[in-house]
Amino acid sequence: MEGGRGAPLKDEELPYMEKSLSYAHALLSPVHRSHIDRHGFFEGTPGDYTTVCIDNKACVFVYYENGIAKCSLERVYNDKKSEWKKPISCHLFPIRVLNGKAGYIRYEKIPECDAGIVKGIKEGTSLIEFLEEPLRRRFGDDWYKNIILQLNGVQK
Ligand code: SF4
Known part of the structure; x- marks a missing residue:
């Protein structure tokens, strides 16, 4: 899906994302990994953070399985490596x-x-x-x- 900004984030979600990223990192493509390593995974200002999108398309946390785009944060949760699923704005969408x-x-x-x-x-x-x-x-x-x-x- 194309879109200017990524998913809206609550400030208090950032530490959970940081923690899940240590597991999610291995699921991501080299392009997404290096984007996060160079630019981080969120942008904006307090009260108005979003995830980062690459080339105005996929969120940096997207990984692909059999050609289907999936959320690596949710995968970390499903694999029971985190008790936090994914940003609430994504969960509610x-x-x-x-x-x-x-x-x-x-x-x-x-x-x-x-x-x-x-x-x-x-x-x-x-x-x-x-x-x-x-x-x-x-x-x-x-x-x-x-x-x-x-x-x-x-x-x-
Ligand atoms: S569900 Fe996951 S991959 Fe999709 S926008 Fe939210 S954080 Fe990014």
Whole structure:
């Protein structure tokens, strides 16, 4: 996916990323590795950090498996070498949290998610349900329970 800036990061996520990078490094291509070694993995200023993208395309943490782009930070988590999965903005995507406030979220519609929409409609799974884990991680269990109650109310 092309895009100007990488994934938005919370300041407190940087140390977790640094830690995961010690394992993720070996998964990355020489181009991504050397980019991180020379320029680091994030850019911006406090309160407005993002991951770095290479040539306006892949995030530096992307690695490829059978031609499929995957997140090396998530792989480190799946391999149980870290208890931190990946930036919450990535985990929540295509939901975006605006201004860091819990009360204002939006759905970002991009063509890459079209197949997911078709699957969700076929299986009767809403985006809110599909993103249960990151929504609980970001807003807490009570918030999630409430939004499901509200959704069910709307559907009655
Ligand atoms: S999911 Fe991983 S590879 Fe993708 S933008 Fe986020 S940190 Fe980068």
